[in-house]
Amino acid sequence: MRHQDLETEAHHQLRRIVRTVDKKIQLQVQDGPSPQDPLLTLQLVQGTQQATMEVSVEEIRRAVENARDRARLRERVKRTHERLWFPTKPAPFFSTKAIRPGSESFAHFRPSGGRR
Numbered sequence: 612m613r614h615q616d617l618e619t620e621a622h623h624q625l626r627r628i629v630r631t632v633d634k635k636i637q638l639q640v641q642d643g644p645s646p647q648d649p650l651l652t653l654q655l656v657q658g659t660q661q662a663t664m665e666v667s668v669e670e671i672r673r674a675v676e677n678a679r680d681r682a683r684l685r686e687r688v689k690r691t692h693e694r695l696w697f698p699t700k701p702a703p704f705f706s707t708k709a710i711r712p713g714s715e716s717f718a719h720f721r722p723s724g725g726r727r
Contacts, residue, residue, distance in 0.1 A: 624675045625653075632689045633657070655688070660695040664688070 622640070629638045636655050643650030643665065650665045664687060673680040 621671050621675050624681075625671055628674065628681060628685050629653075629655070629688055631685060632692050636692060653688075653691075655691055655695065657692075657695055662691050662694045664691040 625640070626638055629636055636657050639654040639656065641652045641654065643652060649668050651668060651671070652663055652665055654661060654663045666684070666687070670680070670684060674684040675681075
């Protein structure tokens with residue numbers, strides 16, 4: 612089962628599910644990695660961000676027939692949509708620059724010795 616085998620009703624249902632998550636998402640359906648796989652690759656694009664997910668043709672057909680399977684597929688699409696906004700590289704948590712003991716960073720440092 613390939614992208615060409617996916618009937619138009621199931622394709623419209625898939626677009627409808629994606630639009631319930633966000634109306635600005637552009638959906639591109641592509642064939643899976645190998646000809647024997649019954650998988651489709653969904654590419655979600657919004658602006659400059661893009662994310663992909665793999666869905667089986669059977670899962671799409673079950674989603675057309677059953678509301679519970681439709682909700683599961685929608686949840687997967689929603690999680691993939693949220694991945695669009697993840698940062699590509701995490702921001703550094705703290706600086707790794709070494710501090711010299713005589714620098715101005717220690718200007719306001721007062722040790723808590725026993726003196727009063």
